[in-house]
Amino acid sequence: xxxxxxxxxxxxxxxxxxxxxxxxxxxxxxxxxxxxxxxxxxxxxxxxxxxxxxxxxxxxxxxxxxxxxxxxxxxxxxxxxxxxxxxxxxxxxxxxxxxxxxxxxxxxxxxxxxxxxxxxxxxxxxxxxxxxxxxxxxxxxxxxxxxxxxxxxxxxxxxxxxxxxxxxxxxxxxxxxxxxxxxxxxxxxxxxxxxxxxxxxxxxxxxxxxxxxxxxxxxxxxxxxxxxxxxxxxxxxxxxxxxxxxxxxxxxxxxxxxxxxxxxxxxxxxxxxxxxxxxxxxxxxxxxxxxxxxxxxxxxxxxxxxxxxxxxxxxxxxxxxxxxxxxxxxxxxxxxxxxxxxxxxxxxxxxxxxxxxxxxxxxxxxxxxxxxxxxxxxxxxxxx
Numbered sequence: 001x002x003x004x005x006x007x008x009x010x011x012x013x014x015x016x017x018x019x020x021x022x023x024x025x026x027x028x029x030x031x032x033x034x035x036x037x038x039x040x041x042x043x044x045x046x047x048x049x050x051x052x053x054x055x056x057x058x059x060x061x062x063x064x065x066x067x068x069x070x071x072x073x074x075x076x077x078x079x080x081x082x083x084x085x086x087x088x089x090x091x092x093x094x095x096x097x098x099x100x101x102x103x104x105x106x107x108x109x110x111x112x113x114x115x116x117x118x119x120x121x122x123x124x125x126x127x128x129x130x131x132x133x134x135x136x137x138x139x140x141x142x143x144x145x146x147x148x149x150x151x152x153x154x155x156x157x158x159x160x161x162x163x164x165x166x167x168x169x170x171x172x173x174x175x176x177x178x179x180x181x182x183x184x185x186x187x188x189x190x191x192x193x194x195x196x197x198x199x200x201x202x203x204x205x206x207x208x209x210x211x212x213x214x215x216x217x218x219x220x221x222x223x224x225x226x227x228x229x230x231x232x233x234x235x236x237x238x239x240x241x242x243x244x245x246x247x248x249x250x251x252x253x254x255x256x257x258x259x260x261x262x263x264x265x266x267x268x269x270x271x272x273x274x275x276x277x278x279x280x281x282x283x284x285x286x287x288x289x290x291x292x293x294x295x296x297x298x299x300x301x302x303x304x305x306x307x308x309x310x311x312x313x314x315x316x317x318x319x320x321x322x323x324x325x326x327x328x329x330x331x332x333x334x335x336x337x338x339x340x341x342x343x344x345x346x347x348x349x350x351x352x353x354x355x356x357x358x359x360x361x362x363x364x365x366x367x368x369x370x371x372x373x374x375x376x377x378x379x380x381x382x383x384x
Contacts, residue, residue: 243280244321
């Protein structure tokens with residue numbers, strides 16, 4: 001769950017406007033009218049529920065790809081209080097059982113990595129992104145120490161999402177982030193820049209949604225990017241939390257990225273702090289820092305990089321990864337008492353949200369476009 005943006009049609013860039021509300025569902029329509037009072041009558045009203053990197057990216061892709069629409073992001077939390085803000089932000093291609101990749105487009109410094117696909121990182125962000133430097137051969141990693149093992153996609157994930165689709169999502173996200181890496185803003189690669197929403201302008205509305213029907217009839221289409229909130233909003237019992245705790249420390253002398261083979265222990269330097277991780281605690285909903293977890297993380301990281309014994313200003317951060325057997329990316333038509341509400345579900349990225357968020361957001365926008373087309377087609381509209 002996250003925040004709220006309304007993207008103006010051809011109104012240019014303007015500062016974001018924030019608004020917090022506590023009104024009930026019956027009052028929502030009246031307040032929402034202030035967003036759309038100047039919109040053309042045939043403008044499709046689209047609500048995106050959730051303001052992590054997936055929700056924000058989806059809103060941006062919809063605003064770019066779907067003509068004549070108004071997009072509003074609605075959430076009870078937004079940056080810096082989302083799960084995306086806690087993420088270490090590593091972008092790493094997975095390996096696939098029985099498939100060999102040539103690693104095209106990835107170049108690893110001598111002696112620093114091998115394997116079907118090379119992990120890629122840089123020191124461009126303290127919050128979200130670990131970028132590569134461009135070079136004639138493709139992309140160069142900063143020195144990166146690991147034991148040359150790369151994570152495999154789980155068999156369950158393969159059963160839900162074809163390999164070629166996962167690779168397409170990664171490649172589209174890679175291209176999006178590489179463009180940011182080459183921009184002047186790369187050092188400020190936080191949630192808003194990563195998602196593409198930075199500079200878009202619009203409304204920021206803070207509101208908790210307990211039932212997607214609260215958005216009817218104020219919106220024509222709802223996009224559910226609520227992550228773990230989908231247990232309630234979509235009745236999805238397959239999604240569950242995998243708790244992650246990290247430490248953010250001051251250790252400016254640390255310049256290399258270090259990760260063990262399992263990926264559970266890692267040291268990622270950023271522009272303003274170094275992130276030390278981590279934990280993977282399945283089914284744990286606790287958002288409070290655990291002192292024992294922090295001691296274990298620091299001990300493991302110091303074993304990899306002893307100089308971290310001198311780190312200071314240690315801050316504890318906790319996030320809940322939204323895991324399910326596969327990303328849910330599909331359209332559902334809700335029906336109640338003769339009313340119809342098209343919903344596009346886009347959630348369940350687990351720990352891979354940063355790696356594929358732009359690719360899946362593009363696909364979600366395509367599904368929204370199909371819904372908008374159906375609404376504008378007389379025969380289809382009569383069925384909706």
